[in-house]
Structure formats: C-alpha cells, structure tokens
Amino acid sequence: MALNPTCVGTKYPPAHPYPVAAEAIRRFAEAVGDPAAVYVDPDAARALGHPDVVAPPTFPFIVVARAMHDVFRYEEIGFDPTYIVHGNQRFEYTRPVRAGDRLVTTLEITSAKTLRGRDVLGLRADLADADGAHVVTTHMTLVSMVPVDAAEGGAGDDAQG
Amino acid sequence: MTLRAEHVAVGTELPARTVTVTRADLVRYAGASEDFNPVHWNPRVAREAGMPDVIAHGMLTMAVAARTVTDWVRDPGAIVEYRTRFSSPVVVPDDEHGAYLEVRGRVGALLDGGRVRVDLTVTSGGVKVLGEARAVVQLGLPGQPEAPAEPGEHSR
Numbered sequence: 001m002a003l004n005p006t007c008v009g010t011k012y013p014p015a016h017p018y019p020v021a022a023e024a025i026r027r028f029a030e031a032v033g034d035p036a037a038v039y040v041d042p043d044a045a046r047a048l049g050h051p052d053v054v055a056p057p058t059f060p061f062i063v064v065a066r067a068m069h070d071v072f073r074y075e076e077i078g079f080d081p082t083y084i085v086h087g088n089q090r091f092e093y094t095r096p097v098r099a100g101d102r103l104v105t106t107l108e109i110t111s112a113k114t115l116r117g118r119d120v121l122g123l124r125a126d127l128a129d130a131d132g133a134h135v136v137t138t139h140m141t142l143v144s145m146v147p148v149d150a151a152e153g154g155a156g157d158d159a160q161g
Numbered sequence: 162m163t164l165r166a167e168h169v170a171v172g173t174e175l176p177a178r179t180v181t182v183t184r185a186d187l188v189r190y191a192g193a194s195e196d197f198n199p200v201h202w203n204p205r206v207a208r209e210a211g212m213p214d215v216i217a218h219g220m221l222t223m224a225v226a227a228r229t230v231t232d233w234v235r236d237p238g239a240i241v242e243y244r245t246r247f248s249s250p251v252v253v254p255d256d257e258h259g260a261y262l263e264v265r266g267r268v269g270a271l272l273d274g275g276r277v278r279v280d281l282t283v284t285s286g287g288v289k290v291l292g293e294a295r296a297v298v299q300l301g302l303p304g305q306p307e308a309p310a311e312p313g314e315h316s317r
Contacts, residue, residue, distance in 0.1 A: 024193075031193035032224035033180065038237060048236045057231065057240050057296075058224040062194045083200060083210035086219040090244035096237050145210045 002148070003112050003119040007077040012107040015067035017130070022099035025055045032056060045098075054096040060136045061089070063097070064125040067105035077112065079121050080146040087120060087141035094134045102130040110139065119144040163301035164234050166275040175233045175266035175279065180225050182217050182251065183259030190221045204255075217251040217260065222290060226283045229266045230296045233279075241276060241297040248292035251285045260285050269295070275302040 022040075029039035034056055037044035045053045074081040097103065104127070111122030121142045127135045187201050196218055199206040207215045223245055231237045253260045262285050269280035281294035 027193045031186075031190045032221060032228070033186070034224070034228045034231070036228075036231060036237075048238065050238060054237050056224060057227045057237055057243050058220055061220050062196070065194070065196060083206075084198065085200070085210070085250075086247050088244070088246040089220070089223060090242070092242050093240060096240075 002078050003114060003121070004078045005112050007109050008112050010077070010109045012071040015070040015105045015107070017102040017104050018063045018066055020055065020063075020097055020099055020101040020103060022053050025053055025059065025097075025099055028059050028062070029056055032058070042099075050096070050098060052099040054098045057091060057093075057096070059097055060091060060103075060127055060138055061140075063103050063127060064105055064107075064123075064138055064140075067107055067125065068123075072107055077109065077121075079112075079119055079142075080144045083145035085143050085145055087143045088139075090139040092137045092139075094136065097127075097135060101135070103127045103135060104130075104132075111141070114148050117147050119146075119148055163236075164239075166271070166277065166300040166302060169268055169271070169277055169300060171268055171271060173268040175229050175268075177266075178229055178264045180262045180264065181259050182221065182225070182253055182262060183257070184215065184253055184255055186259065187215065187217060187221070187253060190218055194218070194220065196220070212250055212252070214252050214254065217253050219247040222247075222251055222262065222283065223294070225262055226264050226281050226291060226294055227296070229264045229281060230279050230298060233266070234298050234300070239299045241299055243296045245281075245294035246292035247290070249285075249288050249290045251290050262290070272297065275300045 026040050038048055039053055042052055106126045108124045110124045113120050123140050125138045129135050191197055191201055200210050200216055201218050204215050251260050262283060265282045266279050268277050270278040276297055276299050279296045279298055283291040283294055
C-alpha cells in the first residue's frame with residue numbers, strides 16, 4: 001500500500017450529526033480523571049455562564065473519530081491503518097462543546113507525507129452546531145507504524161497513539 | 162473568582178500535578194472515547210507495532226495535562242486553543258501503580274486582549290512525553306463582570 005499524495009485537499013461530506021449527551025460527557029470526564037463540577041452539574045456550568053454542562057477540552061476528538069469512522073476510509077488513500085499512532089493534535093475553540101449539541105463534522109485531508117519511512121497523514125476537522133455555527137476546529141497528524149520501506153529503518157520517536 | 166490577566170505574569174507557575182495511569186485507566190478511556198486501538202490494551206499488538214509494551218492513548222495524556230490548565234482557570238470555556246505533539250509514548254506497566262505523569266505549567270507569554278499562553282511540560286519517568294504542549298487561555302480583563310451578563314454566553 002502506498003499513500004496517495006493526490007488525496008491532499010480532499011474534503012468529505014459532513015458526517016452524521018453527533019448528539020452530545022450529558023452522560024457521555026460525564027463518562028469522558030471520569031475516564032480522564034477530572035472531577036470538575038462544570039462537567040457534571042448543570043448549576044455549576046450555569047454559574048460560569050454556560051447553558052448546560054460542558055465537555056473537557058479534548059472531548060471533540062472523539063466526535064472527530066466518530067466522523068472519521070462514518071465518512072473516511074484509510075484504504076481509499078493508501079494509508080495502512082494496521083498500527084496507527086498519533087503525531088500531533090491541535091484544537092481551536094470558538095466555544096466548548098456542551099450537552100445538547102448536535103455536532104456536524106466536516107473532514108479534510110491537509111497533508112500526506114512519508115517521513116523517516118512512515119506514512120503521516122494530516123487531517124483537519126471543523127465542528128459546527130445545529131445552527132451551523134462554528135464550535136471547534138481540530139488539526140491532527142496520524143502516523144502509520146507499518147514501515148513504508150523496511151530498509152529505511154525506524155522512526156517511531158514522534159508518536160504515541 | 163475569575164482569574165484576571167493583571168494577576169498573571171510571564172513565569173507564573175500553575176500548580177504541579179502527578180497523575181498515575183494504570184491499565185484499568187486505559188480500558189476506561191478506551192470505552193469512554195470508543196478508541197479500541199489494541200496498542201492501548203494488548204501487549205502483543207503493542208510489541209508488533211514496535212512499542213516496548215502497552216502505551217497510553219496520546220489523547221488521554223493530553224486530557225490529563227489539560228486539567229492543569231482548567232483547574233487553574235476554572236472555566237474550560239476560557240481555553241481558546243490547545244495543542245501538542247506526542248513526542249514519546251507513555252508505557253503503562255501491568256502493575257498496581259501504572260505510569261506516572263508529571264504535569265507542570267507556566268505562563269509563557271502574555272498575548273493581546275487578556276489572553277495568555279500556558280506552556281505545559283509533561284514527563285513520565287523523566288522522559289518528556291508531550292512536545293510543545295501549549296494552551297492559549299482567555300483571562301478576565303479589568304472592569305469585566307465576574308460572570309457573563311447574558312445566560313448562554315461564556316467567558317471568551
């Protein structure tokens with residue numbers, strides 16, 4: 001399998017809306033070990049000016065992952081997904097995700113390179129609410145740990161999933 | 162209670178934290194995030210992928226580090242941007258303690274409009290696991306109300 005460089009710029013149709021349940025936020029906050037009241041108690045969230053409980057800053061990633069599952073196939077662009085690790089991640093927020101949101105994610109391939117014998121894919125995801133208003137944009141790189149050319153030797157020092 | 166820009170300077174340290182991550186935490190995070198990549202729970206697959214053992218989800222480490230910022234600023238809505246590079250894997254041994262993450266943060270720059278950049282240092286066993294981990298945070302400005310006037314608005 002070889003990563004197809006012409007995939008850069010591919011923009012996928014919007015994924016199915018992701019309804020954000022308060023219970024999913026609670027479960028996520030618990031899983032990352034954060035007991036802050038703003039994630040579970042609507043009154044605490046309202047005291048900070050939010051209409052309902054908000055999600056921790058990295059929660060949008062799971063919405064993006066769900067959207068990828070929905071609209072995106074690694075095989076179509078020649079990226080081997082057998083062992084994927086995460087290279088980098090960035091979030092740019094207009095506001096925090098909150099309970100009751102129905103988030104629509106639009107994915108775009110922003111880069112496709114082979115670095116130190118590993119295919120590295122760059123993706124951008126824009127998340128909008130039911131009114132079409134921007135909520136958060138994420139940028140990430142994903143690294144396939146399957147060597148493109150075994151003779152080039154290992155990279156693997158810039159990624160952890 | 163709003164953290165205000167005038168109370169913060171370059172070099173202001175955020176409270177340091179030490180967080181443990183066990184195999185059970187990885188399973189819980191896998192379920193909550195629906196990320197069932199086996200390098201985070203199956204030692205055989207982790208080794209096949211070139212890792213010494215099961216490694217933590219990079220996004221779990223990033224989330225653990227984020228709490229240092231949100232605890233400090235109180236309102237997650239104050240975070241404007243958050244980024245990192247995953248520079249080294251967090252290997253999670255199969256024992257009762259798991260891996261230790263040391264999270265430190267300091268104000269690295271004062272930006273326009275009451276925004277500050279927080280630089281995070283996250284290490285495990287003395288090895289830096291996140292590279293260039295940075296959050297841009299909107300702090301309160303002098304003369305602003307403590308809480309937003311309009312319900313539904315947030316402090317940005």
